Amino acid sequence: MKELLIGNAALARGLYEAGCSVISSYPGTPSTEITEEFAKFSDVYCEWAPNEKVAAETAFGASLRGKRAACCMKHVGLNVAADPLFTMSYTGVNAGLVICVADDPGMHSSQNEQDSRHYAVAAKVPMLEPADSQEALDFAKAAFEISEQFDTPVFIKMCTRVAHSQSIVEKGERVEAVKEYVKNPRKYIMAPANAIARHPFVEERTAKLTEYAETSPLNRVEDGNGSYDFGIITSSTSYQYVKEVFGDSVTVLKLGMVNPLPVKLIKDFAAKVGKVYVIEELDPVIENFCKTIGVDVIGKDRFSILGEFSQKTIAKAFGMDDKDNVTLDTEIPVRPPMMCAGCPHRGMYYVLAKNKITVLGDIGCYTLGSMPPLNALDMTLCMGASVSGSHGFNKAGGSETEGKTVCVIGDSTFRHSGVTGLINIAYNQSNSTVIILDNSITGMTGHQQNPTTGYNIKGDPAGKVDLEALCHSVGINSVRVVDPYDLEECEKVVKEELAKNEPSVIISRRPCVLLKYVKPKKPLHVNPDKCRGCKRCMKFGCPAISFRDGHAVIDNTLCIGCGVCAGLCPFDAFESEGE
Amino acid sequence: MATKNIMIVGVGGQGSLLASKLLGRLLVDEGYDVKVSEVHGMSQRGGSVVTYVRFGEKVYSPIIDEGEADFIVSFEKIEAARYIKDLKKGGTVIVNTQQIDPMPVIIGNAVYPEKVLDEMKEKGVNVDAIDALSLASQAGSAKACNIVLMGRLAKYFDIPYDKWETAIAKIVKPAFIEINKKAFDLGYNN
Numbered sequence: 001m002k003e004l005l006i007g008n009a010a011l012a013r014g015l016y017e018a019g020c021s022v023i024s025s026y027p028g029t030p031s032t033e034i035t036e037e038f039a040k041f042s043d044v045y046c047e048w049a050p051n052e053k054v055a056a057e058t059a060f061g062a063s064l065r066g067k068r069a070a071c072c073m074k075h076v077g078l079n080v081a082a083d084p085l086f087t088m089s090y091t092g093v094n095a096g097l098v099i100c101v102a103d104d105p106g107m108h109s110s111q112n113e114q115d116s117r118h119y120a121v122a123a124k125v126p127m128l129e130p131a132d133s134q135e136a137l138d139f140a141k142a143a144f145e146i147s148e149q150f151d152t153p154v155f156i157k158m159c160t161r162v163a164h165s166q167s168i169v170e171k172g173e174r175v176e177a178v179k180e181y182v183k184n185p186r187k188y189i190m191a192p193a194n195a196i197a198r199h200p201f202v203e204e205r206t207a208k209l210t211e212y213a214e215t216s217p218l219n220r221v222e223d224g225n226g227s228y229d230f231g232i233i234t235s236s237t238s239y240q241y242v243k244e245v246f247g248d249s250v251t252v253l254k255l256g257m258v259n260p261l262p263v264k265l266i267k268d269f270a271a272k273v274g275k276v277y278v279i280e281e282l283d284p285v286i287e288n289f290c291k292t293i294g295v296d297v298i299g300k301d302r303f304s305i306l307g308e309f310s311q312k313t314i315a316k317a318f319g320m321d322d323k324d325n326v327t328l329d330t331e332i333p334v335r336p337p338m339m340c341a342g343c344p345h346r347g348m349y350y351v352l353a354k355n356k357i358t359v360l361g362d363i364g365c366y367t368l369g370s371m372p373p374l375n376a377l378d379m380t381l382c383m384g385a386s387v388s389g390s391h392g393f394n395k396a397g398g399s400e401t402e403g404k405t406v407c408v409i410g411d412s413t414f415r416h417s418g419v420t421g422l423i424n425i426a427y428n429q430s431n432s433t434v435i436i437l438d439n440s441i442t443g444m445t446g447h448q449q450n451p452t453t454g455y456n457i458k459g460d461p462a463g464k465v466d467l468e469a470l471c472h473s474v475g476i477n478s479v480r481v482v483d484p485y486d487l488e489e490c491e492k493v494v495k496e497e498l499a500k501n502e503p504s505v506i507i508s509r510r511p512c513v514l515l516k517y518v519k520p521k522k523p524l525h526v527n528p529d530k531c532r533g534c535k536r537c538m539k540f541g542c543p544a545i546s547f548r549d550g551h552a553v554i555d556n557t558l559c560i561g562c563g564v565c566a567g568l569c570p571f572d573a574f575e576s577e578g579e
Numbered sequence: 580m581a582t583k584n585i586m587i588v589g590v591g592g593q594g595s596l597l598a599s600k601l602l603g604r605l606l607v608d609e610g611y612d613v614k615v616s617e618v619h620g621m622s623q624r625g626g627s628v629v630t631y632v633r634f635g636e637k638v639y640s641p642i643i644d645e646g647e648a649d650f651i652v653s654f655e656k657i658e659a660a661r662y663i664k665d666l667k668k669g670g671t672v673i674v675n676t677q678q679i680d681p682m683p684v685i686i687g688n689a690v691y692p693e694k695v696l697d698e699m700k701e702k703g704v705n706v707d708a709i710d711a712l713s714l715a716s717q718a719g720s721a722k723a724c725n726i727v728l729m730g731r732l733a734k735y736f737d738i739p740y741d742k743w744e745t746a747i748a749k750i751v752k753p754a755f756i757e758i759n760k761k762a763f764d765l766g767y768n769n
Contacts, residue, residue: 004603004613029619108618132614132641165616165641166603237641244640312644323646324668326702332661333689335681337591337626368624373686446619538686543625546680547687555679557721 003169007162010133010169011100012037014140019177020070020098021045022062024055026416027445028074029109030163031102035072036448039457048448048457051383051416052077056084056099060153063097064188066179068144072100075116076382080417082119085153087190089123090198092151092205095179096144099125102158105281106308109444111363111382113306115282120155120259124202126209127155127259128218131239133167139256142218144177150205150212157258159281161237161308210260218256221269224249231273233266233286233297237309238279244311245320261289270295277302281309339368341544342520342560344510345437347484348408349376350540351491357404357498360393362386362418364410365443365512373541377408384409384417387434391421394430402431403498406506409434412442412450415465419474425503426475433497434476434505436467437484439512447514471505478504485510485564513560521561522577526552530573537565537574582635584643585732588662589654590679591628594725597750598652599630601729605746606634609738616641627661627681650735652728654711655679660695663704672704673731675711675724707731714765720755723762730766740767 005013012034015023023046025035039046045062049055055071062069073081078101085099101119104110120127128143130136136158143154186194213219224231227249234242235255242252253269255261270276270290278287278299287299302317303309315321339346349369352359353376361367361377362385370377379389386407394402409418414436425432442448449455454464471479478500482493490508497504511518523544531551538547542565544558552573566574585602587595599615606613611634618628631643648666653659653674666672674696683689699706709731715723726747733743744760751759 002607004607004615032619160618161616161641164619165614167614167638167641168607168612240639240641310642310644311640323644325646325664326666326668326699326704328660328663328695328698328702330660330692330695330698331689332657332692332695333681333683335590335625335627335658335661337624338682340592340624365624372682372688444624535687541682541686543680543682543685546685 001171003171004166005133005169006033006164006166007130007133007136007158008033008164009037011130011136011140011156011158013169013171014137015070015098016041016044017137017172017174018096018141018144019068019175020144021067022059022069023047023071024049024058025072026050026052026055026077027442027448028077028102029445030104030160031072031074031077031100031158032445032448033163034100035457046457048450050451052081053083056081056088059097059099060084060088063093063095064181066095066181068096068177070098070100073102074110075101075103075114076110076112077101078116078119080383085119085125086123088153089125090190090195090202091188092201093147093153094181095177096147097153098140098143098147098156099153100156100158102160102163103282104160106160108160111380113282115285116155116157117258117285118283120157121285124206125153125155125259126150126257127157128256129157129236129258130162130256131236131254132162132165134169135256136162137169137171139218146212150209152205155259157236159236206260210263213257213260213262214264216257219262219265220254220256222248222252222254224251227251228273230275230277231269232277232279233269233290234279235286236281238281241309241311241314242279245314245318255286258286261286263293266290266293266295270297279303279309279314336371337368338371338541338543339365340513341542341558342513342562344439344484344508344512345369346374346541347487347564348435348437348490348508349374351487351494352376352406355491355494357406357494358401360386360390360405360407362407362409362413364413366408366410366437369408371541373539383413384421387418387421388424390432390434391425391428391430394432406433406435406494406498408437410443411436411438411440411452411467412448415451419470422471422476422505423474430503431501432503434503436505436507438467438507438509440509441512441515443512447512467507476503476505478502479507480504481507481509483510484508485562487564487567513562521563523556523559523561524554524563524566524574524576525556526554527573527575530571532571534570536570537568540565540568580635582633582638584648585632585650585652586643586648586662586665587630587632587652587654588658589628590658591624591626593654594722595628595630595654598725598729599632600750601726601746602632604750605738605743606632608742608746612636612638614638614641627658629662650732652732654724654728657692657695660692660699663699666704670704671707671735672699673707673709673728675728676708677712677724709766709769711766714769715762718762718765719758723758726759726762727766730763733763733767
């Protein structure tokens, strides 16, 4: 049956059909749905791991034991998994091993725009790059074949537009694929003597994979009906934009395998056409390769290194942009994302902003605390950096910063890579205060379970990390728990912990309001006779509160009745139902 | 036929996902090549969101660019204006008149442009404004705004009414089929 699937769901289907039996991943936009969709199959094993390094090593272990395995992550997650990646390239695999990585050109939901193809080149691991959902499904099967044929992990590289665009796919049947486990120390123990012996294998493998790329159906030339004035080398979603503009009237080398790249195929293509354009998002990876092998191409001179492309990008570059549109004179106010009405993070941020505390932040919904009116954050770098960063900040600042600086990190991010920073704080004794914003879920990526929630990916009861005990056991003596809806208590505890001459942890604990088990209360309303229009409540930044005709009003479609605003009003103007 | 382009725009959390799911299901059943594209993640948290739906004989790009949209279906009054550059000259805007203040308006740094629909009309845009929130409440759930707007969109297509109803039944939970069919009807007939 023909079905409309997002690229990530099609990729999950492809992995399943290829006989993949184990997936371990850490969520990250735009990769999350690959694992979520795979978890819906009943006859396979699927899990959320604490971070991408653990996920990649788990998948490696499964491959070693003889089951086809995969792990999925976003581009920055691959930085975390880079350590096992580079040596997995040396050991190779037993059963097939696939690493799915999703880039985010345009940074819809990311902190940088790094290009994962560099990892494929650096680690000498082949990389396939689908251009739509059907290719995502098909390439998953090809990836496992290549993995076992060439004894290598294989990347499948997605990008936001392929990962999150739905297109039509035709499903197939699952084929089981199992290998025997045989002890093989020379292949799997990467001590220097063995690794020295494996390195030549890696180089020979790359040469063989280059041969494979020359004739593989993953790479194809589409003849542009006799049009050879110029030709375009492209891949992924850029291919779709090229076809949108030119249809079948241009000769295209469409690359499905972007590492290693085929030398002869590219040279023959270039010989057949006049000019050669390379159209690729982000870095000039294909372009630079072409130049290295002596093929003259036009690439980043014409097509930006920044952000996403579209059909307009291509049309404009070729002087074919002729679309007529309407523009308005009215200025439309921006609508940035923000923390939800009733979000438990808001209370803690309000207290921190009110007390003008320096806040080193981390990756998650709570990064939105940086937005007006709270403007509560000073720094966001990468997963876990708030904790280790505040240690360095306080070591450098000493008594000038220690009593006025905190870091904030979510429960999932804390276990991902914050806990190692906390160990450093305890071990090397900086007078730092760590606030764990425990909303009992991985929020930003759309509610994934994690080791602090007590449930696994299928929603079944699982092992549960006791955050208080964990903090105590690494050497933090002062661990306090507060309810972020209780602003007075939050303020008191933050001040007390900052005043202490020792490291401390504050766990700000209340579940995300979007969780199904969190039942919203009746919306509040503003009594216009009591409201004096002082706008103190507007400093809270709740999207349900706005200001009209001289007083505050509550949008009852957004308000979940948390009641925190009522405590902020000096005139008791916020009233609950029945008052 | 030439590829048709529909943009669904609104505020994160308003239910544009279900609207695009309905269109996708319907158009695949009608035998078209279809692409639907949206961005998940951070923008969903109360930010401005956009979904692209494209259908025709063969669709390549998953996104809609400046001057290409035949229709913009807007779940909120000013969101249509935000994406108006993407509307084709002579295109149609179907807009829910509901007003949701963005944060700069809430904190007093900007003014909500109340009269933006008038400017659109002056500039020759076909504006089809509808109080989808009231109609959805009338159907039995304020959340059915999305289906009210799909009902209104359906008036502009040649696809038979019952095909839309069949697609609704395929994509919503059985308990909500009746409410959504009513919402669709109210959008179509008001």
